[in-house]
């Protein structure tokens with residue numbers, strides 16, 4: 366059985382967690398392949414007639430489904446303190462987390478990289494990226510610089526010490542001389558990381574091999590992205606991006622599954638657009654409509670609680686996501702949030718200094734200047750949260766989805782009409 370990849374089409378928070386959780390019922394393995402605890406996936410589950418909300422940061426959303434084996438792939442950066450906090454939190458709520466596997470090659474977010482992330486942002490001032498401050502960027506920088514600490518290093522004190530020394534050699538000069546903060550002490554860092562070794566050991570595996578064997582046994586594997594297409598370090602709005610590969614290509618490098626094994630790429634597209642942190646956002650709304658989307662859609666960061674910037678749907682981005690990820694089908698989420706609007710604008714192209722662009726501009730400067738060109742669709746007022754078939758949706762909501770489908774150039778296989786696990790319309 367081939368693998369399925371699930372990615373975000375915009376700037377994140379499209380509802381990937383809910384989509385993964387829903388698919389969890391049909392898959393055997395859910396693999397997180399990029400990012401770390403900068404991600405925030407909210408999953409709402411009905412348990413004994415009550416709605417229960419789970420906010421996951423580092424762990425794959427599939428951990429909430431008992432039959433799933435959740436995997437943290439080699440492309441992920443792991444904050445060990447957060448890992449065990451999150452596992453303890455879930456165990457306390459009765460979730461069995463014993464099946465979790467972690468790649469021996471995943472990198473560890475060392476405490477000094479959390480510090481560096483925060484002080485660098487402060488140092489950048491107006492030029493900051495608006496990171497989540499979790500140490501993600503500095504940890505990926507260490508990985509590329511070949512001074513990173515990997516999960517497997519935690520089990521060899523001698524190697525760990527050498528690596529921490531190598532990493533801190535230069536960093537401490539930066540911390541002290543440039544950022545005017547305290548130096549990190551090798552002994553302290555080593556001691557902290559070693560303290561996790563015993564609990565970590567049984568979870569660590571050659572996860573690429575585990576997945577190869579699973580695929581050979583016809584198991585279903587879902588590769589779940591953190592962040593999204595426009596936050597991808599190569600294909601996003603650089604430098605206002607995260608530091609990992611959040612697009613479909615990253616699913617292979619971040620898990621060790623070869624491209625020939627992937628048969629389907631699902632992209633999650635929110636019915637409007639949000640962004641957290643700095644960077645260009647052509648359809649951003651600084652008016653009552655923006656406030657309406659933020660309030661109705663509860664658009665606040667799952668990890669940091671930051672209010673998300675909100676704007677209308679941008680299908681130039683949708684088309685770009687289709688192309689970069691090779692999307693086979695889209696899940697449109699939060700269609701219910703658009704209920705009650707007189708007209709629903711869709712950005713179909715950009716005006717860049719008087720020139721029309723139907724595709725993402727080649728240069729980032731042009732993207733910063735892009736003015737949205739809108740097409741307006743008639744709105745609907747009916748509560749759609751109870752709809753379970755496409756035909757039950759009001760005619761104007763159906764027309765909106767069909768127009769988006771036409772504009773993004775890929776099939777819409779499901780539509781989210783509420784946060785709950787089963788508030789979804791599947792189209793066959």
Ligand code: 2SA
Nearest residue numbers: 377403404405496497606607641642666667668669
């Ligand atoms: P980082 O911390 O180095 O990855 O930040 C770099 C940029 O990536 C953005 N980013 C995100 N954008 C949306 N959602 C994210 N996850 C959380 C959530 C965010 C939160 O799901 O709500 O709670 O604030 C996420 N993670 C990273 C970030 O805003 C920077 O623009």
Ligand code: GDP
Nearest residue numbers: 378379380381382405406407699781782783784
């Ligand atoms: P992720 O990072 O892509 O997993 O998304 P987040 O969990 O950060 O943000 C998506 C939010 O939207 C969560 O609070 C979900 O519970 C919620 N959500 C997901 N799908 C829907 C939907 O169809 N309708 C509504 N109203 N909320 C949804």
Ligand code: MG
Nearest residue numbers: 378405406667
């Ligand atoms: Mg999120």
